[in-house]
Amino acid sequence: MSGVGLVPLLTDDYQGDAAMALLRRALLAVGLAGLVAAVLRIRGTGGTPPQQGGWRELSGPDLQ
Amino acid sequence: MTRILLLGAGAVGARAARQLVEATDVDEVVIVDPNAQRRTAVVHSSGAKATDGGSADHSDVDGVLLAGPNGTHVDAVRHHMALGRSVVSCADAVSDVQELLALGPEAMAQDVSVVVGAGFSPGYTCVLARHAAMSFDHVDEIHVARSGTGGPSCALAHHAALTGTAVDWRDGEWLHRRAGSGRELCWFPDPIGSEDCYRAALPDALLLVPEFADVGRVTARLAATRRDRITAHLPMLRKPHPEGLVGAVRVEVRGRRGGVQDVSVLGALDRPAVAAGAVAALALRWALQGRIPTGASGLAAIDDTVGFLSELVDVGIKAAAFAGSG
Numbered sequence: 229m230s231g232v233g234l235v236p237l238l239t240d241d242y243q244g245d246a247a248m249a250l251l252r253r254a255l256l257a258v259g260l261a262g263l264v265a266a267v268l269r270i271r272g273t274g275g276t277p278p279q280q281g282g283w284r285e286l287s288g289p290d291l292q
Numbered sequence: 293m294t295r296i297l298l299l300g301a302g303a304v305g306a307r308a309a310r311q312l313v314e315a316t317d318v319d320e321v322v323i324v325d326p327n328a329q330r331r332t333a334v335v336h337s338s339g340a341k342a343t344d345g346g347s348a349d350h351s352d353v354d355g356v357l358l359a360g361p362n363g364t365h366v367d368a369v370r371h372h373m374a375l376g377r378s379v380v381s382c383a384d385a386v387s388d389v390q391e392l393l394a395l396g397p398e399a400m401a402q403d404v405s406v407v408v409g410a411g412f413s414p415g416y417t418c419v420l421a422r423h424a425a426m427s428f429d430h431v432d433e434i435h436v437a438r439s440g441t442g443g444p445s446c447a448l449a450h451h452a453a454l455t456g457t458a459v460d461w462r463d464g465e466w467l468h469r470r471a472g473s474g475r476e477l478c479w480f481p482d483p484i485g486s487e488d489c490y491r492a493a494l495p496d497a498l499l500l501v502p503e504f505a506d507v508g509r510v511t512a513r514l515a516a517t518r519r520d521r522i523t524a525h526l527p528m529l530r531k532p533h534p535e536g537l538v539g540a541v542r543v544e545v546r547g548r549r550g551g552v553q554d555v556s557v558l559g560a561l562d563r564p565a566v567a568a569g570a571v572a573a574l575a576l577r578w579a580l581q582g583r584i585p586t587g588a589s590g591l592a593a594i595d596d597t598v599g600f601l602s603e604l605v606d607v608g609i610k611a612a613a614f615a616g617s618g
Contacts, residue, residue, distance in 0.1 A: 281614060281616010282615065282616060283482060283559065283613070283614055283615075284612060284615055285612050286558070286611040286612060286613055291605070
């Protein structure tokens with residue numbers, strides 16, 4: 229007999245399947261994170277605006 | 293009687309035609325464009341002074357404005373220059389500008405002015421650089437940035453510029469760097485505000501360096517999104533717009549005045565094709581009036597920047613100065 233009742237035995241195959249599932253989940257998580265990062269990098273903006281001063285039109289003395 | 297030959301009736305050419313027909317010192321504008329429908333539309337919208345170059349005689353024009361796409365200017369300049377006509381070119385490709393500037397000795401010999409890169413940027417930015425530099429005892433650095441595009445040709449040039457080789461000037465040497473590198477956050481006049489700008493295949497340094505003796509650094513950057521940079525290596529995925537939206541330019545001049553290091557930042561905000569058309573038209577009128585030195589040069593060769601900028605203000609092209617610190 230290979231087992232008792234409904235309790236599965238921890239065979240090498242079972243351990244391999246669990247490891248693959250974990251790997252697949254990890255890869256999926258890394259992929260999703262990369263996708264989100266790529267979207268933010270392409271569409272995101274940044275930078276701190278100047279805290280003082282601003283643009284003023286050239287006129288009068290500037291053009292003399 | 294002053295007759296102008298306008299080659300190219302695209303977004304910039306149409307605006308230049310409008311400026312030329314409204315000038316009192318221009319009597320006729322002969323418009324030539326391979327696209328008959330576009331040419332006819334511009335002729336009809338430009339009033340009585342505009343004539344269709346498809347059937348007109350071009351033998352007795354006084355000056356020529358080249359507003360066609362890059363790659364079509366050098367032979368045209370050679371042809372008209374040999375006939376003793378001053379020429380203004382809106383070409384902004386590095387190769388075109390290099391070849392046009394190389395025609396300088398020939399233009400001097402013919403005693404004509406060949407104005408190279410007469411648009412919004414380069415062009416207006418060259419005038420702003422010269423204007424800002426006048427308040428310095430010595431200019432150390434000039435940094436130009438631009439945002440936005442004019443017509444479809446300009447959009448194609450913008451696309452291509454992000455994949456070429458940037459030409460910068462540093463300490464007496466030309467530096468060739470990869471376009472799309474060197475991200476810098478530049479602040480343009482409102483409402484454009486901040487834009488990420490990158491090195492690109494732009495001819496500004498080629499036009500500015502000869503006009504500023506002993507300048508240490510000259511760079512030019514182009515505003516682009518990350519999407520622009522990623523797709524720059526692909527063919528344009530969709531047809532460019534007939535005309536871009538509002539664009540802006542920014543010129544930062546660093547130097548010494550009164551023994552102190554200082555910075556002057558000038559800029560402008562406008563539709564690039566409108567501003568380019570106005571700058572090119574005024575440059576040609578000034579060339580015909582003998583107010584631009586003979587030879588081949590950019591608009592930084594102009595001495596009377598106040599006069600040039602004031603005449604542009606009269607047609608709605610206004611410059612701005614950044615005051616304060618960031």
